[in-house]
Amino acid sequence: MRHRLFYLLPDIDSARRALDDMLLNRIEVRHIHFMSERSPVPPDLPEANVLQKTDVVHGAQAGMLVGALLGMMVATGVVAYFDPVAKATLAIAITLAAMVFGGWAASMVAAALPNSRLKSFYPELDKGKLLMIVDVPARQVRKIEKVMADRHPEMRFAGEAAGVPVFP
Incomplete structure (x- = not known):
């Protein structure tokens, strides 16, 4: 280290x-x-x-956390309409997609901010x-x-x- x-x-x-x-x-x-x-x-x-x-790293970390949490909430509502095999795959895919999007969006905003x-x-x-x-x-x-x-x-x-x- x-x-x-x-x-x-x-x-x-x-x-x-x-x-x-x-x-x-x-x-x-x-x-x-x-x-x-x-x-x-x-x-x-x-x-x-x-x-x-800039605050890109901090923004990406916070965005990924919020994105993952929101992704899990959306996934629990969406998977109720699918068969059991597809539920787990779909829930993971939605959560990961929301996490990546949240990290990307928050890091773009944080790129304009000085490093906290x-x-x-x-x-x-x-x-x-x-x-x-x-x-x-x-x-x-x-x-x-x-x-x-x-x-x-x-x-x-x-x-x-x-x-x-x-x-x-």
Whole structure:
């Protein structure tokens, strides 16, 4: 598992130095992302993607849950008119279809919303700071935190989220 570390940086130069330190500590560039509200992130810094900037993931999860529940309710009303063999298949198909549709519809709406998991960072981002999001292997978390604290006194450690999947 990986841990997601959040750092608030005061400016672009600090972000470039932090990126260099991450790369020197063998954190792959695909696990490092920067986010800014005021100005665009320069092309030499890896920018946070849509999944990290918006509420797509949270919206899809909520939509799939609501879709599955509504699908089960519709399925219980519809299957009463079919033979017993078709009831189970039809109920599962309706529930799955409603779950997929609910996840898709809710994620489309949530794509226009800022990430609710990052709402505590938005006041600082509005002031012109940058957010660095780094996915670090669990065994390297303390080492990275120490390196960043020692080499970047201008940066503020802003939190940690455990349980980030190893893949992508």
